[in-house]
Amino acid sequence: MNDSDQSEWIPNIILGQDYDRRYLDALIHYDILENLAVFFGRDMPVHRHAQYLQIHYIDRGEIRFHIDDKIYHAQGPALLLTPPSVPHSFLTAQDACGHVLTIHQSIIWQLLKDGLQQQLESQLNHELSLQFKDLNEEESIHWSMLVQTLEAISREWNHDYPAKNLTLQTLVRLLLIQISRLSSRETTSTSVNNDDLQSFRQFSNLIQEHYHEHWQLSAYTSALGLSESRLHQICQRIANRSPKKIIHDRIIQESKRLLTFSNLSSSEICYKMGFSDPAYFSRFFKRNTGITTQRYRQQHI
Template sequence: MKSENASNWIPNINIGQDYDQRYLDASIHYDALENLAVFFGRDMPVHRHAQYLQIHFIKKGNINFHIDDKLFQVAGPSLFLTPPAIPHSFQIKPNAKGHVLTIHQSLIWQIAQRGSRSDEPEFNLNQGICLTESRLCAGQRKTWQFIQQLLENIEEEWHSESLAKALALESFIYLLIIQIARLSGRQVQSSEVNNDDLRLFHQFNRQTELHFREHWQLPKYTEAIGVSESRLNHVCQRISNTSPKKIIRERLLQEIKRLLIFSKLSINEIAYQLGFRDPAYFSRFFKEQTGMTALAWRKQHNKALVS
């Protein structure tokens, strides 16, 4: 899991390419958690960001957050830091709100280099971090409040057109990373995932990535990885708190949304490209999952991208 070869098959998501092409080469990307959830879903299968560190701040609700071989099951307010290229997945409640920051690793290297002195502890941002407000001692609450304020400042600055906006954002990011590093000594206790379960879960995700366009039914997946449906369901519920069928469905839906926003293909062309033999069935599938027609969803989100 920790080797480069082992993670090559895991979907690599580039926020600037797969979600918001206005920021294709940006070193910092901010969005509200709920906006990303509309696009990617609240039950996000295993994925990675090859050159980007990501920070999720969830204001409320129960969360399962799986980073590499660790599973954090906590309630908000909570913060998760995922290092670049580390596989992770998560499940959040429908009413959850918060912030998501995606930061290029070059900025993280700069912070670590500028902060490293022989008389100070080194930054350790090579492992996943989970911080939750309820587990902090009284002396750490001011730092937590500062983190929350910094995230609000980043959101406000992101949406502004103020003088030296890029410099201000970088400065806020520097401060945020420092505060997270200071609190990370009291990480929330994680649950180690059984190695056999983890291997099976990743085999399933790999097969999903390879075959979701072919609309494989669950028995075909279980046959391919040599496991029973009940066993696979148990593992998926244990690690991701969702069913195998939902993981397959969410991956297909995510690809539909990506093509609706970032391609000029017609609705029928998208349907055929993603293995739907009948455009009418494609339309029913999409509306059942989103509550909107594909055309209405495309118009709404393309309008949001240019606004």
């Protein structure tokens, strides 16, 4: 599937635009998993990061990860790599913690240009899942070095040391090399049926077009030519959530974005999101996030 096909149905998340605008044009973005989970939720719907490779390192806890048509089920310590623009979704356990590193593909291109194309290109151009428990003794040493590099990236990111950007890029390049050395230990995945995947993509596209209109589930199934039970099976298989939950997730994601990055009141956001009753919108938001809109805004301004 080419990039233009993906963009028709999969939200493209730009962390510097949708999460932390201090880093709008940054080639590298780092944060701990827990912070991103508070903003986006631990049950993250399908999305992509155009032009950005993303690395999830899970220090502990369980994660269920979908990368394109592959499903990975891992227990930390584990690492998952998603190539640029590839659709993915994931569900992390409440106790899961770790690092999330998002890297512009230009850094990878430069690394390949510097003479490592033959060694690294194939490893960094497809999804990758690694678990510490699968490694032998020598590979465990490389894993320890990889973890040290991630911790160094975290320290560098959170301090204004001299030559910060250069140091971050150097550490990221080292990390990518370390990951490639362990790529032969990739965790086995399961594949999704192509017809099911196509139906899920069509469903996602319809949600993107109509979530403001609050379509009933029957309207989606009618447009797709599927029964509700069949759509439920497909969504559980691919996204590990029900169709209604996927629809609600999209509404909540946009509501969070408006609460964080706009000056609209909660009532104005309510109407913008297609709700007619601010009180009902407030209850809907709290039921799906656990906190009120006011509290959420206070935490993210």
